[in-house]
Amino acid sequence: MKEVFKAIHCNEIETIFTRLGLSDKFLNHQLLCSNCGSVITKNTFGALTRKSGKIILCCNSADCYTNFLVPTS
Amino acid sequence: MNIIITLFKDYGLSIGLVALVVFTIYYFSRILLDEDRSALWRARFYKMAFSVLHKQEHEKKYIANDINGKINLARRDLHFGEEILPKAVKVEWIEGKNGETYDLKEGEFVVCLNPANCQEMNIVKLASAVVKRTTLIGARHILEKPLIGAIDLNLTRNLLDKINNRKSLDWFFAQEYQPVIKNDPKLSEWNGKIATIEEKGLFTRILLIELTDFAKKIAGLLPRAFMGGEVESLIDFLYKIATKPSRQPVPLDFERAYIRTGIMLVADTDKMLLKGIVPYIKGMSCKLEKMLNTVYLIVFDKAALGERDPKLEEEFNSIVKNLDETILGHSLIKKDFEVSYKCIDSKGKKRKAKCIRYSIEYN
Numbered sequence: 001m002k003e004v005f006k007a008i009h010c011n012e013i014e015t016i017f018t019r020l021g022l023s024d025k026f027l028n029h030q031l032l033c034s035n036c037g038s039v040i041t042k043n044t045f046g047a048l049t050r051k052s053g054k055i056i057l058c059c060n061s062a063d064c065y066t067n068f069l070v071p072t073s
Numbered sequence: 074m075n076i077i078i079t080l081f082k083d084y085g086l087s088i089g090l091v092a093l094v095v096f097t098i099y100y101f102s103r104i105l106l107d108e109d110r111s112a113l114w115r116a117r118f119y120k121m122a123f124s125v126l127h128k129q130e131h132e133k134k135y136i137a138n139d140i141n142g143k144i145n146l147a148r149r150d151l152h153f154g155e156e157i158l159p160k161a162v163k164v165e166w167i168e169g170k171n172g173e174t175y176d177l178k179e180g181e182f183v184v185c186l187n188p189a190n191c192q193e194m195n196i197v198k199l200a201s202a203v204v205k206r207t208t209l210i211g212a213r214h215i216l217e218k219p220l221i222g223a224i225d226l227n228l229t230r231n232l233l234d235k236i237n238n239r240k241s242l243d244w245f246f247a248q249e250y251q252p253v254i255k256n257d258p259k260l261s262e263w264n265g266k267i268a269t270i271e272e273k274g275l276f277t278r279i280l281l282i283e284l285t286d287f288a289k290k291i292a293g294l295l296p297r298a299f300m301g302g303e304v305e306s307l308i309d310f311l312y313k314i315a316t317k318p319s320r321q322p323v324p325l326d327f328e329r330a331y332i333r334t335g336i337m338l339v340a341d342t343d344k345m346l347l348k349g350i351v352p353y354i355k356g357m358s359c360k361l362e363k364m365l366n367t368v369y370l371i372v373f374d375k376a377a378l379g380e381r382d383p384k385l386e387e388e389f390n391s392i393v394k395n396l397d398e399t400i401l402g403h404s405l406i407k408k409d410f411e412v413s414y415k416c417i418d419s420k421g422k423k424r425k426a427k428c429i430r431y432s433i434e435y436n
Binding site: 001002003004005006007008009010011013016019020021045046047048049050051052053055060062063065066069070 | 129132133136137159160161162163164165166167169173174175177178179180181182183184185186187188198199201202203205206207213222225248249252253256
């Protein structure tokens with residue numbers, strides 16, 4: 001069994017937000033890091049996932065990224 | 074390869090060529106049959122293609138194959154126990170065009186990866202991710218955050234060390250390890266202990282294995298305060314052994330509700346040579362009486378003795394072998410693994426050692 005990570009290239013961030021229907025929020029600086037609350041930009045996007053139906057994001061700071069990845073048991 | 078050169082010299086061109094062909098077939102079939110090694114070759118190919126053609130599809134294939142190959146090969150060297158920790162990783166790019174919607178499944182993670190010229194950052198990102206998401210599942214919620222953070226940091230460091238990419242390791246130390254240690258005194262304290270345990274070679278070979286077994290035992294149980302305390306005590310127990318001055322006794326048995334393990338250290342050459350295996354067999358019997366579930370036999374290499382007196386070194390090694398066979402002669406005991414490794418001894422010198430894990434199943 002492998003742990004699969006879906007990946008996007010940092011040059012294609014806008015594409016994934018458009019495909020997830022988050023384009024407007026992204027352009028209006030309404031996407032926030034679920035850990036530190038900072039605004040997600042093209043240069044600060046780290047990862048995203050779906051939790052309880054809701055899409056949540058984190059920025060690329062080491063602290064936020066590592067907290068974001070911890071599985072909830 | 075030396076054998077082939079010898080064959081060329083001794084038997085001439087034809088035999089040498091046959092040997093070369095056989096070696097080449099063996100070498101390439103080994104790569105082809107090994108998913109991770111072949112991923113590394115694919116990565117090299119796409120890296121070259123990208124440097125010539127500058128196409129993003131080549132860059133993406135390089136990034137994904139390089140991460141998959143490097144992390145998965147490195148984790149195999151961290152074997153021990155029944156399963157390899159952390160799990161194997163697979164990076165898959167999200168493909169598709171702008172107009173198509175993407176259905177993000179519950180729990181699915183999408184990570185943002187950097188361009189190929191920042192591959193060391195991508196490797197660290199994924200190494201850290203796979204450690205956090207696949208190790209000690211079931212025990213994470215009962216351990217305090219600084220402790221689990223210190224375990225993750227040390228396992229990620231181990232994984233990156235095995236990858237043997239200095240740039241990745243430097244980036245990890247500068248961007249992840251040091252900032253976390255600096256900002257969290259509690260984590261720093263746990264990290265100090267775990268790093269010392271790791272220096273003695275007891276982190277991946279004992280601590281992590283016992284914690285994985287512990288996580289399996291408590292899976293599904295209501296979290297209790299003593300569970301976390303048990304893990305903390307185990308770390309203190311191993312830390313005392315790791316920092317033990319030569320010939321000074323420290324507790325070598327750990328008896329708690331879920332973790333019941335013991336250590337047998339074969340460090341004293343004279344004791345082994347003069348008294349043989351009897352004291353160690355007696356020690357093993359005591360551990361059986363205490364109903365310990367696992368016992369680790371740690372034997373330090375006697376290279377210095379070998380230089381002085383090779384015969385004595387041989388005798389020492391044969392006594393150790395006899396000890397292992399005698400222990401395995403007991404009907405309740407089975408050997409889980411035997412690994413050789415390098416560690417740093419109490420005098421700060423690099424030393425070879427051997428760790429054997431026995432598990433005991435009581436009727």
